[in-house]
Amino acid sequence: MASFEISILGASGGPLDGGNQSILLSEPGNCLHKKYICIDAGSGLRQIATMIASHQKRSSLKQNCWDDAIESFYERLEEPLHRFVDSKVRIVRGLCNDSLLDSDESIISGALRVFNNIKEYYITHPHLDHIAALVINSPACSSAEKTLWGLRPTTEALRKHVFNDILWPNLFAQKKMSFELHTLEECQSHPVKCITNWAITPLRVSHGLTVESQVRCTSTVYLIQNRVTEQAVAICGDLESDLISHKRLLANVWKHFSTTVPLEKLKCILVECSCSNATKDEHLYGHLSPNYLVHELKQLSRAYGRPLDGLQVIIMHVKMSPGMRDPRLVILQEIRQLAAAQELGDVSFSMALQGYTFVL
Amino acid sequence: MASFEISILGASGGPLDGGNQSILLSEPGNCLHKKYICIDAGSGLRQIATMIASHQKRSSLKQNCWDDAIESFYERLEEPLHRFVDSKVRIVRGLCNDSLLDSDESIISGALRVFNNIKEYYITHPHLDHIAALVINSPACSSAEKTLWGLRPTTEALRKHVFNDILWPNLFAQKKMSFELHTLEECQSHPVKCITNWAITPLRVSHGLTVESQVRCTSTVYLIQNRVTEQAVAICGDLESDLISHKRLLANVWKHFSTTVPLEKLKCILVECSCSNATKDEHLYGHLSPNYLVHELKQLSRAYGRPLDGLQVIIMHVKMSPGMRDPRLVILQEIRQLAAAQELGDVSFSMALQGYTFVL
Numbered sequence: 001m002a003s004f005e006i007s008i009l010g011a012s013g014g015p016l017d018g019g020n021q022s023i024l025l026s027e028p029g030n031c032l033h034k035k036y037i038c039i040d041a042g043s044g045l046r047q048i049a050t051m052i053a054s055h056q057k058r059s060s061l062k063q064n065c066w067d068d069a070i071e072s073f074y075e076r077l078e079e080p081l082h083r084f085v086d087s088k089v090r091i092v093r094g095l096c097n098d099s100l101l102d103s104d105e106s107i108i109s110g111a112l113r114v115f116n117n118i119k120e121y122y123i124t125h126p127h128l129d130h131i132a133a134l135v136i137n138s139p140a141c142s143s144a145e146k147t148l149w150g151l152r153p154t155t156e157a158l159r160k161h162v163f164n165d166i167l168w169p170n171l172f173a174q175k176k177m178s179f180e181l182h183t184l185e186e187c188q189s190h191p192v193k194c195i196t197n198w199a200i201t202p203l204r205v206s207h208g209l210t211v212e213s214q215v216r217c218t219s220t221v222y223l224i225q226n227r228v229t230e231q232a233v234a235i236c237g238d239l240e241s242d243l244i245s246h247k248r249l250l251a252n253v254w255k256h257f258s259t260t261v262p263l264e265k266l267k268c269i270l271v272e273c274s275c276s277n278a279t280k281d282e283h284l285y286g287h288l289s290p291n292y293l294v295h296e297l298k299q300l301s302r303a304y305g306r307p308l309d310g311l312q313v314i315i316m317h318v319k320m321s322p323g324m325r326d327p328r329l330v331i332l333q334e335i336r337q338l339a340a341a342q343e344l345g346d347v348s349f350s351m352a353l354q355g356y357t358f359v360l
Numbered sequence: 361m362a363s364f365e366i367s368i369l370g371a372s373g374g375p376l377d378g379g380n381q382s383i384l385l386s387e388p389g390n391c392l393h394k395k396y397i398c399i400d401a402g403s404g405l406r407q408i409a410t411m412i413a414s415h416q417k418r419s420s421l422k423q424n425c426w427d428d429a430i431e432s433f434y435e436r437l438e439e440p441l442h443r444f445v446d447s448k449v450r451i452v453r454g455l456c457n458d459s460l461l462d463s464d465e466s467i468i469s470g471a472l473r474v475f476n477n478i479k480e481y482y483i484t485h486p487h488l489d490h491i492a493a494l495v496i497n498s499p500a501c502s503s504a505e506k507t508l509w510g511l512r513p514t515t516e517a518l519r520k521h522v523f524n525d526i527l528w529p530n531l532f533a534q535k536k537m538s539f540e541l542h543t544l545e546e547c548q549s550h551p552v553k554c555i556t557n558w559a560i561t562p563l564r565v566s567h568g569l570t571v572e573s574q575v576r577c578t579s580t581v582y583l584i585q586n587r588v589t590e591q592a593v594a595i596c597g598d599l600e601s602d603l604i605s606h607k608r609l610l611a612n613v614w615k616h617f618s619t620t621v622p623l624e625k626l627k628c629i630l631v632e633c634s635c636s637n638a639t640k641d642e643h644l645y646g647h648l649s650p651n652y653l654v655h656e657l658k659q660l661s662r663a664y665g666r667p668l669d670g671l672q673v674i675i676m677h678v679k680m681s682p683g684m685r686d687p688r689l690v691i692l693q694e695i696r697q698l699a700a701a702q703e704l705g706d707v708s709f710s711m712a713l714q715g716y717t718f719v720l
């Protein structure tokens with residue numbers, strides 16, 4: 001039985017605006033009324049509305065989405081979905097297979113209801129492509145409780161530089177709204193209030209150095225666990241390999257996984273791979289390329305002491321560089337080839353596609 | 361002969377993320393190589409790519425766009441374009457009627473070329489829905505000069521709270537990039553460097569009070585003039601009526617127009633009208649509703665001492681509120697009815713539509 005539904009509101013790593021990283025998580029169940037948490041918020045309400053509208057338009061079409069055409073700006077205007085997703089994966093179009101509208105409800109009203117059922121946001125780091133939609137959507141949540149969570153550098157940035165009455169109204173000071181911001185403790189398991197059996201643990205990673213003062217940017221890997229079934233998924237913010245940072249931050253993440261989650265319960269890792277292997281180290285700017293991603297997965301395999309059989313890895317945050325080939329397809333091919341050579345085990349690699357839900 | 365092409369990269373006033381206010385301006389001419397300025401940047405590179413892709417898909421279709429279907433999230437999934445645009449207006453689909461691609465060029469490469477031909481950004485105020493795309497697109501402009509301009513509160517906010525190595529890398533400190541930020545003087549005509557005959561004048565307006573300390577938010581109206589033909593367009597940031605602010609800020613704007621631009625040369629005003637007349641004053645939060653917009657246009661008519669015959673008013677920044685009727689159609693109807701009752705003259709009212717270009 002499935003434990004997690006992972007809806008991709010956005011997966012782009014820029015420089016395209018819109019469709020930036022935002023992952024909606026829920027338990028399988030009644031789509032109309034269930035609660036969600038959201039990891040990062042580079043996309044939001046518009047994508048929810050678009051997914052509902054697309055369901056309305058296509059309700060007469062078949063459910064199977066494997067022949068769906070995915071927008072591409074490269075050699076073709078569209079590429080078939082199966083080029084991006086491993087054939088063993090369970091994937092559905094939109095937020096779920098059911099209609100998300102009550103009778104006589106407009107798409108915007110349905111989208112606002114789903115949006116207001118996102119009760120908790122967990123932000124990996126405060127770069128604008130991971131928070132912009134949350135900010136712009138925030139006036140729509142006046143009637144519903146919402147809590148934003150993050151490690152201290154993230155919550156401090158949101159308070160000081162975003163909801164500061166300069167970049168955006170200070171909604172935390174507006175007493176009519178139940179809009180709250182709280183800080184998580186690193187490595188501490190935290191109960192997800194709106195989904196009874198879930199706990200979430202933030203693990204600190206490096207996202208490179210700042211331009212001016214060469215200070216390290218903190219980012220976060222979130223481990224989400226169902227405390228009853230013990231099943232877990234991990235969702236990573238932007239990050240760089242320990243080989244680049246010369247810190248043991250990702251090593252600590254892999255150690256935490258291997259000591260708290262049995263491998264057969266670790267269903268999926270959603271992880272960035274922003275750049276292809278053609279990118280020089282000095283142009284990675286705190287991100288992964290296939291070489292570094294596969295190296296880090298090899299370290300995870302070593303932490304578990306065995307091949308990563310059964311693990312799903314979903315790639316996100318690809319940067320849309322110029323050229324003729326879709327970088328998502330280039331990166332996926334590079335990863336699959338390297339993973340086979342490194343004998344990682346029976347791992348499936350897919351690309352996170354905006355507007356689709358992975359069922360795990 | 362046309363003097364201005366005004367391409368709507370985004371016109372939404374939220375709470376939907378993406379498609380937020382961003383207006384690309386250029387002189388009519390060769391689309392492939394001409395230079396642009398951009399007023400606000402709530403949308404950017406993605407919309408340029410989408411407009412080029414849409415041209416490629418539709419190149420076999422007729423040029424006439426009056427029957428185009430416009431996405432709506434209300435009573436219907438689409439509404440015909442003619443419901444949003446006055447029939448006297450000249451409007452084309454996309455950035456222009458010509459193909460924007462060299463042979464063998466991918467859409468992303470064409471979009472990056474257009475993006476790199478946007479040499480100057482003029483920001484009305486630093487709220488995130490007016491700057492997010494510029495920030496997220498910024499890594500794509502490494503090879504091209506770009507200058508951001510604004511009144512002091514805007515440039516200070518961009519420096520202190522955006523490109524601060526916390527919300528985004530400090531690209532101004534990165535010496536490899538020609539990415540600059542400069543402050544404009546209020547009411548001073550400033551030469552547009554990349555379009556020879558153009559000058560731009562920033563005029564200060566009020567966008568309500570901050571939540572916490574009840575300080576006034578500064579926003580900007582930009583007047584863009586061709587110094588040879590004397591033709592002009594005005595593009596407004598978010599703003600509230602003098603009736604609400606109890607300041608003579610919009611009165612000063614109208615006076616400036618009437619003393620520097622002959623009425624027959626004032627081709628168009630792009631102005632926000634975020635809320636319908638059903639919105640109470642205390643929920644306007646520094647924005648206009650049709651009652652206040654028509655009141656202010658009446659003041660402009662008084663400043664000129666005659667009806668505003670021939671003026672085009674293009675509405676933008678409508679907020680997507682819940683309900684069954686598309687608020688853009690509600691607001692346009694309210695404005696047209698009030699304008700007729702107020703005898704503003706032969707003014708045409710249209711809605712700014714993302715992905716279309718007004719030719720003036």
